[in-house]
Every structure is written in C-alpha cells, then in structure tokens.
Amino acid sequence: MRKILILGSNGLLGQNLVRHFRKRNDVIASSYSAKNKLSELGISYHRVDITNRVAVAELVQSVHPDIIINAAAYTNVDACEDHPEICWNTNVRGVENIVEAAASVKPVLVHVSTDYVFDGEDGPYTEDDQPNPRGNYARSKLAGENVVKNSDLEYILARTQVLFGSGRDVGPNFVTWVIDQLTHKRKIRIVDDQIGSPTYAPDFCEAIDRLLQKETFGLFHISGPDILSRYDFAVKIADVFDLDKSLIERIKTVNLNQKAPRPVNSAFKIYKLINYTGWEPHSLDRALELLKEELANQDG
Numbered sequence: 360m361r362k363i364l365i366l367g368s369n370g371l372l373g374q375n376l377v378r379h380f381r382k383r384n385d386v387i388a389s390s391y392s393a394k395n396k397l398s399e400l401g402i403s404y405h406r407v408d409i410t411n412r413v414a415v416a417e418l419v420q421s422v423h424p425d426i427i428i429n430a431a432a433y434t435n436v437d438a439c440e441d442h443p444e445i446c447w448n449t450n451v452r453g454v455e456n457i458v459e460a461a462a463s464v465k466p467v468l469v470h471v472s473t474d475y476v477f478d479g480e481d482g483p484y485t486e487d488d489q490p491n492p493r494g495n496y497a498r499s500k501l502a503g504e505n506v507v508k509n510s511d512l513e514y515i516l517a518r519t520q521v522l523f524g525s526g527r528d529v530g531p532n533f534v535t536w537v538i539d540q541l542t543h544k545r546k547i548r549i550v551d552d553q554i555g556s557p558t559y560a561p562d563f564c565e566a567i568d569r570l571l572q573k574e575t576f577g578l579f580h581i582s583g584p585d586i587l588s589r590y591d592f593a594v595k596i597a598d599v600f601d602l603d604k605s606l607i608e609r610i611k612t613v614n615l616n617q618k619a620p621r622p623v624n625s626a627f628k629i630y631k632l633i634n635y636t637g638w639e640p641h642s643l644d645r646a647l648e649l650l651k652e653e654l655a656n657q658d659g
C-alpha cells in the first residue's frame with residue numbers, strides 16, 4: 360500500500376484527493392487550519408503551515424511518504440495583488456520547503472499548478488507552450504513550478520483550471536456558485552470573453568492516479584475536454600440543474616473591474632494526458648451530471 364501525504368487537504372481539490380486516494384492507499388492529510396474538514400473519514404491529520412520550513416521538514420520526516428501531493432496554495436487571485444508576501448511565501452517558499460524536506464525521503468512529488476501561467480492570448484495551450492504569467496498569483500505559481508522542475512525529485516507537475524466539485528465547508532466554485540444564485544432566483548452577470556476548459560475535481564484525481572500508476576512523470580495539462588466561455592458554461596449548468604437560464608446576463612471582462620488580470624483563452628490541449636494514460640476525462644455534460652448525483656447524495 361502506498362503512503363500518500365496530501366497537503367492542502369481542507370481545500371476543494373485536497374478533499375477530492377483525500378476521498379479518491381484513501382480507497383486504495385494509506386493517506387495522511389495535512390492543511391493550514393486546526394480543523395480537519397474531513398474528520399469523519401478517520402484518517403490521520405496534521406496541522407502544518409507550509410511556509411514553516413521546520414514544521415514541513417518534521418512532517419515529511421515523521422510520515423516518510425512514498426508520494427506527496429501538494430494542493431496547498433494561496434489561491435485568491437485578487438488577494439494576491441493586495442498581499443504579495445503571503446502569496447509568494449505560500450506558493451513559492453512553501454514549495455521550496457516541501458522540496459527541501461523531501462530531499463532525503465525521496466517521495467514522488469505531485470505539485471498542482473494552473474492555466475494562469477499563460478497570458479491567454481494564444482490558447483488552447485499544450486505543455487510545450489511558453490508561459491507568460493500576469494499578476495502576482497500567476498507569477499508565484501510559475502515560480503513554484505520551477506522550484507519543482509529544478510529539484511532532484513521525480514515529479515508530476517499538474518496544471519489544471521476552473522475546478523469544480525463538492526467539498527465540505529469549502530468556498531463556492533463556479534458551478535456551486537451559479538447553482539446557488541439561480542436557485543435563489545438571483546440575476547447573475549457572466550463574462551463571455553473568458554474561455555477555458557472546466558475540470559471536474561474527481562477527474563483530476565483519476566488522472567493523477569493513472570499517471571502515478573504508470574510511473575509517468577513530468578508536466579501535464581489536466582482539464583476536462585470541453586472548451587467554452589464562462590457564459591456558455593453557466594448556461595450549461597442551468598440546463599443540467601434545471602435552473603432558469605434567463606437570469607444569466609452576458610457581459611465582458613472589462614465590466615468586472617477585477618484586480619488581477621485574467622487570461623482570455625487559457626484552455627488546455629490534453630492530448631499528452633490522454634496519450635500517456637489511455638484515459639479521457641468526462642465530457643462537461645457528463646461531469647455536471649455526476650456532480651448533480653454527488654450533491655444529491657450529500658443532501659440525502
């Protein structure tokens with residue numbers, strides 16, 4: 360049985376990773392908060408701040424994992440403009456701490472990165488395309504990637520984007536936010552000039568699992584296969600969840616006044632993932648249906 364240490368286990372992706380990998384592995388969870396949001400699963404949980412070099416070293420030495428999956432990050436893109444130190448400390452120094460702590464234990468390191476490393480002027484992107492990050496979050500995530508690339512560890516560098524799924528006490532993701540707004544009959548304004556490839560969190564976990572099983576390392580783009588605007592995505596969500604799509608107003612990015620720049624088209628080409636694993640993520644329609652089932656089971 361592989362021993363897998365999952366960092367950022369309280370986050371949307373972290374919770375999905377814990378739920379996925381605990382089925383066939385010895386999973387140890389760690390996150391920033393004192394509270395383990397998945398305490399009902401009964402897995403071992405360590406409260407560790409990845410910016411604390413000593414604490415990370417002690418955690419990795421005591422757990423001695425075969426695999427570390429780092430889903431911990433400072434993910435509030437606009438807040439990264441206001442708090443560049445927290446952003447850099449978490450997304451770069453935190454990764455340096457993990458790499459340093461892992462040097463003697465030599466686990467495989469799976470590190471999660473983002474489509475924001477691209478400027479979005481020329482998407483969809485392959486793994487061979489040149490990053491050009493804009494904004495503090497984007498620059499910190501690219502710097503974090505480079506820390507992993509320059510390490511002596513075997514690694515999977517997994518860029519993903521527009522994650523959606525379910526989690527306990529996590530902030531809303533685009534899908535759960537749209538569902539919530541439309542369920543309460545609120546009008547929402549959604550941009551039709553930001554294009555991406557939404558990613559169903561359980562599919563991301565499956566992709567990582569398959570890459571690990573094949574011992575295939577390197578940089579991978581992991582997203583769903585569909586490429587569409589945020590507006591079209593919102594309409595699709597309304598369709599699948601039987602909500603009123605007339606409440607969705609089409610707007611442009613300039614109307615939003617967001618602090619950090621957003622890539623216009625940062626969709627992924629995922630041929631590399633498909634070629635290496637022989638597996639394809641679900642279509643967006645199917646993934647939304649699966650999420651609907653997930654949410655219904657949680658309610659019940």
Ligand SMILES: NC(=O)c1ccc[n+]([C@@H]2O[C@H](COP(=O)([O-])OP(=O)(O)OC[C@H]3O[C@@H](n4cnc5c(N)ncnc54)[C@H](OP(=O)(O)O)[C@@H]3O)[C@@H](O)[C@H]2O)c1
Nearest residue numbers: 367369370371372390391392408409431432473519521522
């Ligand atoms: N969400 C997306 O659409 C998206 C898109 C592209 C890439 N990504 C990447 O995917 C990864 C996971 O994202 P997510 O959406 O799951 O984010 P999230 O829900 O914000 O979760 C991030 C987790 O990181 C933990 N964390 C933050 N600072 C920490 C620190 N100093 N020490 C230890 N843990 C810390 C938080 O812990 P607590 O909850 O315990 O405080 C939180 O659970 C990130 O690397 C992100 O950049 C996400």
